[in-house]
Amino acid sequence: MTKNIRVPVREQDPKARTVNFEEVSYGYNAEEAFLEASRCIQCKNPKCVAGCPVNIQIPRFIKAVLDGDMPGAASIIAQDSSLPAVCGRVCPQESQCEGACIMGIKNEPISIGKLERYVADWARKNNFSTVTKAVPNGKKVAVIGSGPAGLACATDLAKAGCDVTIFEALHKPGGVLVYGIPEFRLPKEEVVEYEIGQVQKLGVKIECNVVVGRTVTIDQLFDKEGFNAIFVGSGAGLPKFMGIPGENFNGVVSANEFLTRSNLMVAYRPDSDTPIYVGQRVAVVGGGNVAMDAARTALRLGAGVTIVYRRTEKEMPARVEEVHHAKEEGVAFRMLTNPVAVLGNEKGWVTGLRCIRMELGEPDESGRRRPVEIPGSEFDIVCDVAIIALGTSSNPLIARTTPGLTMNRYNGIVADEKGITSRSGVFAGGDVVTGAATVILAMGAGRQAAKSILEYLGV
Secondary structure (H helix, E strand, C coil): CCCCCCCCCCECCHHHHCCCCCCCECCCCHHHHHHHHCCCCCCCCCHHHHHCCCCCCHHHHHHHHHCCCHHHHHHHHHCCCCCHHHHHHHCCHHHCCHHHCHHHCCCCCCCHHHHHHHHHHHHHHCCCCCCCCCCCCCCEEEEECCCHHHHHHHHHHHHCCCEEEEECCCCCCCCHHHHCCCCCCCCHHHHHHHHHHHHHHCCCEEECCCCECCCECHHHHHHCCCCCEEEECCCCCEECCCCCCCCCCECEEEHHHHHHHHHCCCCCCCCCCCCCCCCCEEEEECCCHHHHHHHHHHHHCCCEEEEECCCCHHHCCCCHHHHHHHHHHCCEEECCEEEEEEEECCCCEEEEEEEEEEEEEEECCCCCEEEEECCCCCEEEECCEEEECCCEECCCHHHHCCCCCCECCCCCECECCCCEECCCCEEECCHHHHCCCCHHHHHHHHHHHHHHHHHHHCC
């Protein structure tokens, strides 16, 4: 192994993993982690740190791994990240820390994400905790949503001595980490529940089954519960549909619902009370990570799966790694294809998608070339289930039930880069502000809002 090439990561065989929900990647062992850490040249001006939305001191923790100081490595990461085992698995490192790695200019960048995962997994397996409770500062803060933004915000507030309570609408904490990302990418009990537990050890309280805007309002949290500040990190869980004929047929489902039933309600298990119907053929419309997750889940449930995407693979927003894994597992791809109608039978069930072929025109506002229909090129794709994975927006409930809050175009809340909203004492960040994005970007927004809250509280 040379310094030019990163140490490969062992994975489940593609054929074997298509019939189970066990984690695909095995991660590094001690020898592999040491070899990969030895590739880091310890830049004096580490661009990887600036490329990380939560600014983990990457060269420092990698040097600790190289020195065999695993407690030190875990402690360095914990200074900036409350979810290292999660981020090591699901962050798009290729466009963030690894994308900025100097080694990547002429060679392969350091496998920063896999090293972060290795350190976090070592800490969990060896029961090494970095948690120390802070001296209380007398301030009480409510955090709405227990996803990445809420957990990151709550962590920094608790470390500063605030009395923090997280309010979660679902029956389990974790937000998108528990309802959106499949078990084969992110183990729930082993990884997510453990890392949420570490946040709770800081003194953070979590109350589930609380729908802010219905169970309790923002005003009531201030006036009756005595909170001094509130952070809204409720995410973006409202699915978007295509708005084409036939979307009301049985068998058309949002990727959000499909994944929630599989992940949060463990519908993939044979003994589940809420099994999922996939039939023999599933079409997944979309090209993002959620589309890949839905496709790979449907495949494991026994269906043949086709991804339908209106641009080319080059324009797909999904991570390269996820597309690669989907292809390895046997997911088919129909590029430059866009549905114009859902087909169904007299009983009201989906029988297929009527599609039209596309070609790429001039770039749109996102910088990607705009897909344009080719007249007269319609054709049909046969399927029993159509999963729509075209993104999500925020539930407008909180914004609509809170006087003084301004709603944005995502049905969420308007907030500046510091998380400050139009309502005094109310802060917001993550997907509820930006629309659906990544776990680590939500964490970065949560941390920034925590700084603003502490300034607001004068602590």
